[in-house]
Amino acid sequence: MKKDTSAKLMSVGLKVTPNRLAILEVFSSDCRPINAEYIFQKLQGQNINLVTIYRTLSTFEEKGILRFVNVHTDSAHYELAEHHHHHLICKDCGVIEEISICNKLLDKDALSQSKKFNFIESHSVEFFGVCKKCEA
Amino acid sequence: MKKDTSAKLMSVGLKVTPNRLAILEVFSSDCRPINAEYIFQKLQGQNINLVTIYRTLSTFEEKGILRFVNVHTDSAHYELAEHHHHHLICKDCGVIEEISICNKLLDKDALSQSKKFNFIESHSVEFFGVCKKCEA
DNA sequence: ATTCAGGTGCAAAACATTTGCATCTGAAGA
DNA sequence: TCTTCAGATGCAAATGTTTTGCACCTGAAT
Ligand SMILES: [Mn+2]
Ligand SMILES: [Mn+2]
Ligand SMILES: [Zn+2]
Ligand SMILES: [Zn+2]
Numbered sequence: 001m002k003k004d005t006s007a008k009l010m011s012v013g014l015k016v017t018p019n020r021l022a023i024l025e026v027f028s029s030d031c032r033p034i035n036a037e038y039i040f041q042k043l044q045g046q047n048i049n050l051v052t053i054y055r056t057l058s059t060f061e062e063k064g065i066l067r068f069v070n071v072h073t074d075s076a077h078y079e080l081a082e083h084h085h086h087h088l089i090c091k092d093c094g095v096i097e098e099i100s101i102c103n104k105l106l107d108k109d110a111l112s113q114s115k116k117f118n119f120i121e122s123h124s125v126e127f128f129g130v131c132k133k134c135e136a
Numbered sequence: 137m138k139k140d141t142s143a144k145l146m147s148v149g150l151k152v153t154p155n156r157l158a159i160l161e162v163f164s165s166d167c168r169p170i171n172a173e174y175i176f177q178k179l180q181g182q183n184i185n186l187v188t189i190y191r192t193l194s195t196f197e198e199k200g201i202l203r204f205v206n207v208h209t210d211s212a213h214y215e216l217a218e219h220h221h222h223h224l225i226c227k228d229c230g231v232i233e234e235i236s237i238c239n240k241l242l243d244k245d246a247l248s249q250s251k252k253f254n255f256i257e258s259h260s261v262e263f264f265g266v267c268k269k270c271e272a
Numbered sequence: 273a274t275t276c277a278g279g280t281g282c283a284a285a286a287c288a289t290t291t292g293c294a295t296c297t298g299a300a301g302a
Numbered sequence: 303t304c305t306t307c308a309g310a311t312g313c314a315a316a317t318g319t320t321t322t323g324c325a326c327c328t329g330a331a332t
Pocket of ligand 4: 226227229266
């Protein structure tokens with residue numbers, strides 16, 4: 001619903017604009033890491049500039065709305081930050097499967113070995129393999 | 137030692153060339169994820185082309201000599217693949233600390249939740265925070 | 273209705289990385 | 303040692319992604 005979306009923007013001090021709502025729309029309807037170009041294609045109808053999409057993605061990441069996802073490819077992918085999870089990525093076709101596995105001890109363990117950090121804000125975990133389709 | 141390095145190249149069917157030895161040299165003396173430009177700077181003396189470095193990095197990754205490391209920045213970073221470990225990255229200055237923590241169960245747990253994969257080849261884990269220096 | 277910090281479009285720039293092609297070289301074999 | 307050639311390299315140009323400058327526009331606060 002649009003109300004949620006607007007509220008989310010306002011809560012982080014961002015103006016509510018058609019562009020931003022549309023971009024968030026894409027992320028909501030497409031629950032997987034996507035890049036600027038993909039969003040651009042999805043929003044062909046409403047004239048929005050690719051540059052605006054790039055700027056919006058950066059802004060959203062800074063505000064904690066989006067999370068950067070490493071998919072080991074050319075372009076920067078993002079997904080909604082709300083649900084913490086990790087990814088299984090096919091080295092062949094690039095398909096991404098999301099998994100909820102998350103060892104909560106990871107951060108603590110890592111920190112216990114660290115000499116340069118006092119705390120850890122976040123982590124990213126990606127698994128790589130070849131999916132069943134590509135395997136066949 | 138150069139012998140090791142040459143052997144490593146030959147063992148994967150690559151020709152032993154001054155460029156390749158020099159690049160491996162940089163990786164050996166600098167145990168952290170580095171990018172093409174960094175290697176280029178380090179090798180200013182011996183005229184080597186930046187393109188060659190890019191091509192070499194790709195080749196080495198394919199042959200399993202190097203591992204791609206996601207440091208959430210502009211350029212592609214690599215490190216010697218021989219030692220499996222993970223990274224703690226400062227969001228401010230980009231400093232990277234390596235840690236040996238690795239929950240071996242990670243792959244198995246992930247796979248147990250997957251519907252699209254039969255096996256996992258590798259994983260990458262990165263922790264993000266602000267280092268003590270930047271915190272101060 | 274007024275105001276203005278922040279958002280957007282457009283064009284151009286910046287950057288990292290790749291590709292085409294001619295030339296060179298490592299190393300295998302004679 | 304000499305020959306041979308697949309693979310390695312340099313150079314220039316192309317690609318593709320992301321950023322920046324600048325003028326104009328708009329959301330939202332007053
Ligand atoms: Mn997790
Ligand atoms: Mn590990
Ligand atoms: Zn696949
Ligand atoms: Zn730092």
